[in-house]
Each structure stands twice: as structure tokens, then as C-alpha cells.
Amino acid sequence: MNAHADSFPVAALRRVGAVAVFLGQILARVPASLGKPSLLVAQVYNAGARSLIIVMMSGLFVGMVLGLQGFNLLQRFGSADQVGVAVALGLLKELGPVVTALLFAGRAGTSLTSEIGLMKATEQLTAMQMMAVDPVRHVVAPRFLGGFIAMPLLAAMFSIVGLYGGQLIAVAQMGVDSGAYWSNMQNAVALREVHEGIWKSVAFGLACSLVAVYEGYHAEPTAEGVGLATTRTVVVSSVLVLLIDFLLTAAFFTT
Amino acid sequence: MSDVKNSKSNGSPAQAGDAVIEVRDVRYGIGGRVIFDGLDITARRGRITAFMGPSGTGKTTLLRLITGQSRAERGSVQVFGREVAQMGRAELFALRRRMGMLFQNGALLTDLDVYENVAFPLRAHTKLPESLVRQLVLTKLHAVGLRGAARLMPAELSGGMARRVALARAIVMDPDILIYDEPFVGLDPISMGVICRLIKQMNEALGITSIVVSHDVHELAAIAHESFLLSGGKVVARGTPEQLNHSDVAEVRQFMGGLPDGPVPFHYPAPDYRKQLLEETA
Numbered sequence: 001m002n003a004h005a006d007s008f009p010v011a012a013l014r015r016v017g018a019v020a021v022f023l024g025q026i027l028a029r030v031p032a033s034l035g036k037p038s039l040l041v042a043q044v045y046n047a048g049a050r051s052l053i054i055v056m057m058s059g060l061f062v063g064m065v066l067g068l069q070g071f072n073l074l075q076r077f078g079s080a081d082q083v084g085v086a087v088a089l090g091l092l093k094e095l096g097p098v099v100t101a102l103l104f105a106g107r108a109g110t111s112l113t114s115e116i117g118l119m120k121a122t123e124q125l126t127a128m129q130m131m132a133v134d135p136v137r138h139v140v141a142p143r144f145l146g147g148f149i150a151m152p153l154l155a156a157m158f159s160i161v162g163l164y165g166g167q168l169i170a171v172a173q174m175g176v177d178s179g180a181y182w183s184n185m186q187n188a189v190a191l192r193e194v195h196e197g198i199w200k201s202v203a204f205g206l207a208c209s210l211v212a213v214y215e216g217y218h219a220e221p222t223a224e225g226v227g228l229a230t231t232r233t234v235v236v237s238s239v240l241v242l243l244i245d246f247l248l249t250a251a252f253f254t255t
Numbered sequence: 256m257s258d259v260k261n262s263k264s265n266g267s268p269a270q271a272g273d274a275v276i277e278v279r280d281v282r283y284g285i286g287g288r289v290i291f292d293g294l295d296i297t298a299r300r301g302r303i304t305a306f307m308g309p310s311g312t313g314k315t316t317l318l319r320l321i322t323g324q325s326r327a328e329r330g331s332v333q334v335f336g337r338e339v340a341q342m343g344r345a346e347l348f349a350l351r352r353r354m355g356m357l358f359q360n361g362a363l364l365t366d367l368d369v370y371e372n373v374a375f376p377l378r379a380h381t382k383l384p385e386s387l388v389r390q391l392v393l394t395k396l397h398a399v400g401l402r403g404a405a406r407l408m409p410a411e412l413s414g415g416m417a418r419r420v421a422l423a424r425a426i427v428m429d430p431d432i433l434i435y436d437e438p439f440v441g442l443d444p445i446s447m448g449v450i451c452r453l454i455k456q457m458n459e460a461l462g463i464t465s466i467v468v469s470h471d472v473h474e475l476a477a478i479a480h481e482s483f484l485l486s487g488g489k490v491v492a493r494g495t496p497e498q499l500n501h502s503d504v505a506e507v508r509q510f511m512g513g514l515p516d517g518p519v520p521f522h523y524p525a526p527d528y529r530k531q532l533l534e535e536t537a
Contacts (some may be wrong), residue, residue, distance in 0.1 A: 119365075127362035130322060131424075132348035133379045 022214050026144050029137040033145055039138075043146025047108040047209075048153055055103055059091075059158035062099055063165025066090050070166070071174045080174070084181035085188040087166030092189065092197040096159035098245050101204035104151055105237035109212035112143050113233040116216025117226035125217075140217055144209045151205025152198060159197065196252045203244050208237045273299040275432060275464045276321055281330035283313075283320065290316050292488040294330070303458050303465040305475045305496070308485035309510060309519050314468040315359075317485070318436055321466070322354065323347045334432075352380060355425030355463075356434040361417035363409040363424075369396070370405040373424045380428065395423040399453060415446025422453055432464045433457060439471040447474060454478050472496060472511055484510060486518065 006014060033040060070086035116139060119125050125135040163185075170176040212233050219229035276298040283291045290313040298304040306314050319325040320332050323339045332339045334350060342350065363372050373392045377383060383391075396402040399419040409417060418438060425433060435454060439447050455478045458465050469475055475482060476496035484492040484499060486506040492499055500511050509517030525531070 122360060122365070123358050123362040124364055126324070127356070127358055127364075129324070130351055130354070130356040131376045131379065131428075132351040133376070134348075138379070 018218075019210065019214050022217070023210055025136050026141050026210075026213070029134070029141040030145060032137050033141040036142070039142040040145055040149075043142045044149050045146075047104075047112070047143070047147040048150030050111075051104060051107045051150070051154055052157065054107055055100055055154045055158050056161045058099060058103055059096070059161035060165040060168075062095055062158075063087060063091060063162030063167075064169045066095070066162065067166035067169030067174075071170050071176065080170075080176055081180040082184055082188075083170045083174075083176055084163075084166065084185035087170070088163060088185045088189045089193065091159040091162040091166075093193055093200075094197075094245075094249075096162060097155045097197050097200040097204055098241060100155040100158045100201065101151065101208055101241040102238055104147070104154060104204070105208045105212070105234055105241065108147055108150065109208050109233045109237050110230045112147060112209070112212035113216040113219070113230045114226055116140065116143070116213060117219035117221075117229050120217070120219060121221040121223070121226055123221075136217075140213045144213045147209030147212065148202075148205045151208060152201040155197065155201035155204075196248075199252075200245060200248050203248060204241050207240045207244055211237045211240065273301075275300045275335060276304075276466070277331070277333040278317070278320070279331040279333075281320065281327045281332060283316065283325070283327045285316075289488055291327075294485075294489060296483050296490060298464060298466055299481075300464050301458070301462050302480040303454065303467060303478050305467045305469060305479035305482040306485060307470055307472070307475060307482050307496075307499075307510065309470065312485045313488070314470075314485060315436055318356075318434055318466070318468055322351065322356065322434070352428060353431045354434060355428065355430035355432070357418065357421050357425050357436065357438055359437045359440055361409070361414075361421035363412075363417055363421055365409050367409075368405070369401065369407050369409070369412070369420050372409070372420060373427050375424065376428050391427060392423075395427045396420075398426070398456075399423045400449070413446070415442050415449060418442070418446070418450060419453065422450075422457075426457060426461070426463075429461070430463065432466065435465065435467045435469070437469055438467065439469055439474050447471075451478055470510075476500075486510070 066087045067083060070083040070090075071080055074080050074082050074086065116125075119135075119139065125139065128135045128138060167178070167181055171178045171181050215229040215233045215236070219225045274297045276296070278294055278296040281291050281294040282289070283294075294317070296306070296317070306317055308314055316325065320327055321334060321339065323342060326340045335353070337346075337350070339347070339350070363369075364375060367375065370392055373395055374388050377388050377391060393402055393405070396405055399422050401416060401419050401423065404412070404416065404420070409420075412420065433454075438450050438454065442450065451474050454465060454467065457463050458478075467475065467479060479496060481493065482496050482499060483490045484507055492502050492504050492507045494502075496511075499507050502508065502511070506518045508514070509519060515521050
């Protein structure tokens, strides 16, 4: 049946099925990719280290905003000393993973999609197949793994820098006691809440990396096709991140 | 089909059992458009076989059928006596290890330098020690005259150099068949001459069966043992380029003479010119 004739739900289901099959193909090749650590390290560097500056800068500003907004709200109730808790919970549970994932989709995700798409457009993937080399194993799996590993590390960096950004505003500017900022945070934030952020960033890493490599590998091998695939990566990843965030938040809320 | 393969030839006459690639009665279409219908082609061991034809006749598509990237709707495509369409993934990859392919644009891996591009198939398929890999890579690069360019990146190469590197990569596993997809496109006369000479050398020195897809009649005339001219989904003529030059078949005369109009019309099918102009004015 022609996919273009499918109704939206059918087309969406078909696409989800295709992505799931592609994920299966990648996972089947993960052991082989792990056997070539140099390829993997290069991809963690590409997806992670090269996104570090933008993630850390964003973390700093988001932490500063949280510090300002938190102080403004809490001082109305005479609880300005609790601003560290507000900053920490906001970053660790929500903003750290979510904003990092959105930045990751825009920075590393688009890079992955366009790189793989251009490799396809310039027949590099076909050349690999003609050399009896599996491009999913050699190109896609290491990039997927690299993104999957890099994303939680970036989210952790975002949150850590954000905490210091909050401190910069709350302590240095607003006069909250430094000891109160950190000790209240230590008392109020449970390990379970840190885990919530970690699980979210792992899920976002999986989703963003999968979308990026899928779109790149299935891009039309033209300049326009690669451009469209790159756009789809940002749009689909962003929506997926927000959807998964809601689902995981609801799941953690009920447990 | 006009069979003009009856007089002189560039090489020794082929034996019946020599066929390495056999395409029989193939039908293939894309999106409702028939590309081949009743296509018959044979490429023989140790010879340079050229597939010629106007743009859009499916020359590259034919290569995709031979290499198992596409499957025919009907008919048979056999390589080394095995039906390509019936091969599983492992068998297809085993077949491709016996083939080398030179792509139109070289298709070098842009994140690897020249040396690593040529070493790529060796690293993927063998566990040779680094010293041996180095010797093989340098030998192949020397054969194409680019040993000194080993550490350049693909972006630093000219079109002709990129194709020579791709050729070195294609022969590094010592294939039985070398496939060249439009090897002369976009090259200056010097680079064209170099590629021509290399194709001939690979064939003569290594005994590799070569398939060349091109529409550069003069270059092919210098190297091909046998040429197939494709048009309208079929082989309309076969023979040496010289023999094709003397053919009476209209398609062959138009192609070999570079005539702008003929069986392949200058104008894309359109409504009557006068009528269309008047309609649009009204």
C-alpha cells in the first residue's frame, strides 16, 4: 500500500514501527561497535565535548534565572533561605534534563542528521555497502551510542553549572547566606529526585540520538532532503522530549 | 538488437564459458516507468566491457542490479554463475568483496584521509598487521600515482585525484571485477587520460574483469574490448566502439555522432507548439 495514501494515525504508526525496527538493527550492532572503542570515543567527543560550551553557558543562565525568580517568590513568604532548594529541584528534576535535551537536539542532533544525510547524498554509505561494510554498524551505531552516552553527562554538567549560577545571584547579589543556600539544598533534595533527573536524561538521550540517526539515514539523498531531515530532527526530538518528560514526571509522581 | 560483433576486436575472442556477468531478459521499472524490458548483456572474464547510452537510459541502474542494490522484476542477473536476486545478505556481501566499484564522485569517506580511505576495506575485512596494511596501501596509492598524497583529506583533492584514490581503494582487496560508474565525468583532459590509462593497466596487469559505464565515446574507444549501447530499455547494439561507429542503426548513429535530434528527441514530449502559444495568449 502506498504510504502517502495512509491516514495520519496509520502513517504515524508505520513510522513508529520503522523507527522501532531501526532501533532493533542498531542495538543488534552495539556489541560490534563497543569492540571498536576509538570510533565510540570519537562520537562521544563529537556529540558531548563539542556541545559542552553551549550547555554550560545555558546552564549558568538558567541557574541565574532560577535564583532570581526563586528569591523573588520565596521572599514573599519569608523563605528566601530556601532558594537553593528551589534552584536545585528545578534544575535536577526538570530544567537540567529538558533544556539540555533541547539544546542537544539542536546542536548534536542536527549535526548527526546532516552528517549521515550528507554521507548518503555523496554515496559514502552506498560505497560502504559496496565494500561489504554495513553502514548501520560502522556509521549509525557508534553515533547513536555516542549521543546516548553524552546526553546524561551534558545534563549533569548543565545542572552543576546551574547550581553555581543560582548561587551567584542568590548569594552574591541578593544576600542569601551561602551556608543556608547549600545546606538547605543538601537537606531537602533526596537522592530519589536526583535519580529522576538521571532517568529523564537517559530517556532523552535515547530519543534524541535515535531520531537524529534515523532521520539522517533515511533522508532523501539531496540537498533539500538533508535540510528537511535536519529540520525534522529538531521538531520531532523537541516534541518527543516534552512528551517523555510529561510521561516520566507523571510516573515518578505516582510512585 | 544490432550485433556488429563480427569483425575485429581489441582482445582475444571470448569463450562461451567465460561469462562473469550475465543479464538475461531483465525487466525493471521505477515508479511506473519502465527502465529495462528484455535486457540481455554478458560481460566476460578479463575483458573491459562498456555500457554506453544517452543520459537516463539506466546505465547506473544496471550496475545497481548487478551489485544487488536493486532487484529486477523479471529475468535473471547472474554474477559468477550465481543469481544475485536470490542471495542473502551474507552471500551478497561475500560477492561484493570480490568486486571493486568506482563511483562517479569517488564517494571517499570525508572524515578519513587518503591513506585511511584506501586502508578502510582492509581494516574492515582483515586482521592484517599494520605493517602489511601500510605496504598494501602505499603500493595501491603508488599504482595510481598518489603515494605522496597519502595524508591529504578528501576535501583537499581535485576531482581527478579523488577518483584515483577511489580507484586505489577499489583495488586494495584485489577484486575479480572492477566497476566504473561514469569515471570520466567532469574531468579535465589530463585527468581523463590518466583514468583511461589506469583502467587499461588494471585490466592488463591484474587481469581484472572491468565494467565501465560511460557516454564518453572516444575514451571508451581506446580501452573497451566490447561495448553495449543501451536505449529504450534494451541493448540496441553491441561491439567495439569502432564497430558501433559504422553501424546503420539510427540510435547508434545518433549516439556515436552526437546528433542533437533523432530517436532520442531534442524536445521533451509536449503539446503542439503553435497551439500552446495561441492558447496561452488567448
